[in-house]
Amino acid sequence: MSSHLTTVTQFASPDLIHAIVYEGHDQGDDPRWPESGAPDADTYRRWCGHMCGIACLRMALLVRTGTAPTLFELLDGARRHGAYIEDDDTGAIRGMIYAPAAVYARTELGLQADVHPELPMPGLLDLLDEGRLVVASVHKEIRRPDRPAPGKGGHLVLVTHRQSDTLCFRNPSGTTAGTRTARLGTATFARFFAGRGISLN
Numbered sequence: 001m002s003s004h005l006t007t008v009t010q011f012a013s014p015d016l017i018h019a020i021v022y023e024g025h026d027q028g029d030d031p032r033w034p035e036s037g038a039p040d041a042d043t044y045r046r047w048c049g050h051m052c053g054i055a056c057l058r059m060a061l062l063v064r065t066g067t068a069p070t071l072f073e074l075l076d077g078a079r080r081h082g083a084y085i086e087d088d089d090t091g092a093i094r095g096m097i098y099a100p101a102a103v104y105a106r107t108e109l110g111l112q113a114d115v116h117p118e119l120p121m122p123g124l125l126d127l128l129d130e131g132r133l134v135v136a137s138v139h140k141e142i143r144r145p146d147r148p149a150p151g152k153g154g155h156l157v158l159v160t161h162r163q164s165d166t167l168c169f170r171n172p173s174g175t176t177a178g179t180r181t182a183r184l185g186t187a188t189f190a191r192f193f194a195g196r197g198i199s200l201n
Contacts, residue, residue: 005063005160007180010051010071010172012036012044018175021140037070046093047075053096054078055172056135056158060200061109063133063160078104096156098198105200112201119197121190125162127199134159136169137194143171143179145188153194162186 011017012032019025028045036051038044054074061068068074078084081104084095095101098115105113116123119136127134140155141147159169167189174180 005059005170007170008055008058008062008071008172009174009180010055011048014174014177014180017173021173021175035070037072039072043072047072050084050093050095051075052156052172053083053101053135056156056170057101057105057109057111057200059158059170060105060111060133060135064111064200074109077108080104081108098196102198105198114199116199117196119195121186121193121195124159124193124197125186128159128162128167132199132201134197134199136197138189138192139194140173142182142184142189142192143174143176145184145192149191152192153196156197157182159197 011020011027012035013030016025016030020027027048028041033041033044036044051071054071057074058068058071078101081100083097083101083104084093086093102113102115105111124134135156136159137153138155138157139149139151139153141150157169157171159167161168165186166183167186168183171180171182174182
């Protein structure tokens with residue numbers, strides 16, 4: 001099932017992701033932004049860099065039910081539940097916040113969702129063996145796993161399953177097809193993994 005999962009990126013044009021994240025390309029200058037469901041290009045520009053968790057939710061819905069709202073429809077629901085917070089003074093965006101996101105997933109999206117504030121690697125493997133999808137907190141540079149990990153956490157990917165000691169996951173900000181639909185050994189994944197996430201079923 002998971003091998004046929006549609007990969008959803010947080011940026012509407014996958015072929016622009018490398019330029020956006022590494023070359024300073026204006027993330028709002030994306031000809032495919034209407035596909036995200038954003039009301040206008042400025043709203044898309046403001047939010048698309050924060051949509052990794054929303055992209056993971058959309059992928060989970062697609063694999064579990066076959067259909068899903070747009071990214072921005074999902075974002076609106078997540079915001080209603082407090083899964084994203086905007087600072088009144090600075091305008092900074094905080095989220096996706098796990099607990100309200102899980103409530104949203106359960107009450108409005110029909111997913112079973114459990115928050116795991118402490119999720120060691122063996123626990124992650126157990127969840128996958130139970131057939132659950134895991135929204136896992138990793139460092140964004142997991143898309144360049146041949147380099148040392150600069151840290152852990154701050155970005156969300158959807159871990160779909162494992163094959164022995166290899167984790168299979170979808171990265172909403174992967175810069176190539178191979179980093180968007182990715183496979184890494186557990187030891188390599190662990191270097192970027194913050195040990196927390198949300199499991200979905």
